[in-house]
Amino acid sequence: xxxxxxxxxxxxxxxxxxxxxxxxxxxxxxxxxxxxxxxxxxxxxxxxxxxxxxxxxxxxxxxxxxxxxxxxxxxxxxxxxxxxxxxxxxxxxxxxxxxxxxxxxxxxxxxxxxxxxxxxxxxxxxxxxxxxxxxxxxxxxxxxxxxxxxxxxxxxxxxxxxxxxxxxxxxxxxxxxxxxxxxxxxxxxxxxxxxxxxxxxxxxxxxxxxxxxxxxxxxxxxxxxxxxxxxxxxxxxxxxxxxxxxxxxxxxxxxxxxxxxxxxxxxxxxxxxxxxxxxxxxxxxxxxxxxxxxxxxxxxxxxxxxxxxxxxxxxxxxxxxxxxxxxxxxxxxxxxxxxxxxxxxxxxxxxxxxxxxxxxxxxxxxxx
Numbered sequence: 001x002x003x004x005x006x007x008x009x010x011x012x013x014x015x016x017x018x019x020x021x022x023x024x025x026x027x028x029x030x031x032x033x034x035x036x037x038x039x040x041x042x043x044x045x046x047x048x049x050x051x052x053x054x055x056x057x058x059x060x061x062x063x064x065x066x067x068x069x070x071x072x073x074x075x076x077x078x079x080x081x082x083x084x085x086x087x088x089x090x091x092x093x094x095x096x097x098x099x100x101x102x103x104x105x106x107x108x109x110x111x112x113x114x115x116x117x118x119x120x121x122x123x124x125x126x127x128x129x130x131x132x133x134x135x136x137x138x139x140x141x142x143x144x145x146x147x148x149x150x151x152x153x154x155x156x157x158x159x160x161x162x163x164x165x166x167x168x169x170x171x172x173x174x175x176x177x178x179x180x181x182x183x184x185x186x187x188x189x190x191x192x193x194x195x196x197x198x199x200x201x202x203x204x205x206x207x208x209x210x211x212x213x214x215x216x217x218x219x220x221x222x223x224x225x226x227x228x229x230x231x232x233x234x235x236x237x238x239x240x241x242x243x244x245x246x247x248x249x250x251x252x253x254x255x256x257x258x259x260x261x262x263x264x265x266x267x268x269x270x271x272x273x274x275x276x277x278x279x280x281x282x283x284x285x286x287x288x289x290x291x292x293x294x295x296x297x298x299x300x301x302x303x304x305x306x307x308x309x310x311x312x313x314x315x316x317x318x319x320x321x322x323x324x325x326x327x328x329x330x331x332x333x334x335x336x337x338x339x340x341x342x343x344x345x346x347x348x349x350x351x352x353x354x355x356x357x358x359x360x361x362x363x364x365x366x367x368x
Contacts, residue, residue: 003068007052007060011271014045049271056220058246058255062228064220065199069274071281073100073115073158073198079281080288081106081113087144089136093173096137098129098165101144103153107289112148114141114209115158118199131200132165135178138208142178142185149189152300154292157209159197162227164205179208186211187307190300194291196266196284197221197253198273213307214291215261217253218280219268223261224251261314264291 004012018041056064064070077084081104088095100115116133119125148155164175186193186209195210201223210223217223224231231245232238256262266283269276295303 005060005063005067007063010048011045011052014041014048017041018045046270049275053220053270053272057243058222058249058252059228059243061220061252062200062222062242062246064272065222067272067274068120070199071273071277072120073117073160074120075277076158076198076281076284077104077113077115080285081111084113088140090139090143092139093136096129096134096140097127098131098133098161099137099141101141103148106156106292109292110151110153112144112153112155113158114144114155116161116205116209118160129165131161132163133161133205133208134165134167134170135173135175138164138178138182141209142182145185145189149191152191154192154295155189155194155212156288157193157195157212159195159201159206159210159223160199161202161205162200163203164208176204179204182208183211187311188304189307190304192292192295192298192303193307194288196287197223197262202227211307211311213295213303213310214263216264216266216287216291217256217262218266218273218284219253220272221253222251223253223256224249259314263310 002012002015018038021038021041053064077100084102084104086100086102090096098117100113100117102113104111104113116131117128118131119128145155164170164179166175193212194214194216195212197206197210197215197217199218199221200206201210201217201221203225206223215223226234226249228242228245228249228251229239231249232241235241235245250256250259253262253265257265264287266280266287268283269279273280295306298306
């Protein structure tokens with residue numbers, strides 16, 4: 001049974017009509033299948049999908065990114081890679097089933113694959129904790145990333161999570177520390193790393209694995225510091241203002257590419273990735289292949305510097321720093337007024353210190 005979003009009611013009605021036309025044993029008894037009307041209805045569906053999905057607002061994009069039928073990490077791992085060997089456990093506490101990780105072959109070359117898995121049914125969603133990783137999940141990925149780095153194996157991560165798990169047990173076992181260590185590990189690797197946001201890229205739960213040489217997004221994926229509902233609740237005390245929050249956060253792939261937070265957008269079939277899984281697989285395969293080739297002849301130091309410079313460049317085009325080309329500085333631009341005030345207070349401090357020194361010297365000379 002197909003699942004439809006609230007702005008896809010026209011599509012649903014047309015597809016229901018097509019299903020009835022395809023059934024020769026309809027309510028009127030045995031009848032001839034009207035292929036011409038089926039073709040016309042299919043053309044209407046394609047046209048309507050094009051109209052809807054070419055004008056999605058940020059909140060509608062969020063709903064598409066969360067679509068129940070959207071391909072998950074396990075789908076991509078099973079169909080893009082060969083000889084996948086899943087590895088479990090963090091060697092400290094236990095196994096986290098919300099993240100799949102292991103070594104595999106891609107185009108006959110070894111890679112480490114990491115995938116945040118939400119599950120595709122009620123049972124698997126509960127088992128996978130809806131893609132929300134616990135500390136042991138991050139520590140498992142750290143262990144495997146260090147292993148891949150030791151043997152010079154590229155790392156490919158599939159990001160799809162509403163955020164790290166906020167439960168009491170996870171916090172007691174050091175959730176924040178695990179995320180911080182994962183980011184630190186990602187930034188210190190000397191092998192190529194690629195993060196592909198296939199659905200939701202939520203908060204620190206996503207950035208913990210997406211601190212990569214290339215951050216890539218599917219066309220209708222989202223990548224944000226908080227969910228639109230959470231943002232609306234904090235800013236306006238109204239969780240219904242999700243559209244305003246989604247617009248303000250610039251969470252769509254187009255906005256993030258313009259801001260240079262991400263590096264590439266993988267196009268999706270019209271109507272979302274779930275409508276043509278073979279096409280989205282082919283598009284993701286091409287992206288991974290081209291990105292692996294780009295880093296093929298780079299040394300470890302060059303790969304490390306590429307990653308560092310990529311993140312240092314974020315925000316520089318919008319006037320946050322005074323020297324765009326100098327990546328060693330993060331100093332904020334200052335206007336003339338603020339510089340005058342700063343210099344004024346600096347001179348007053350210097351004058352005060354000089355006065356105190358003169359006073360003490362005079363005191364010592366006079367009394368001694």
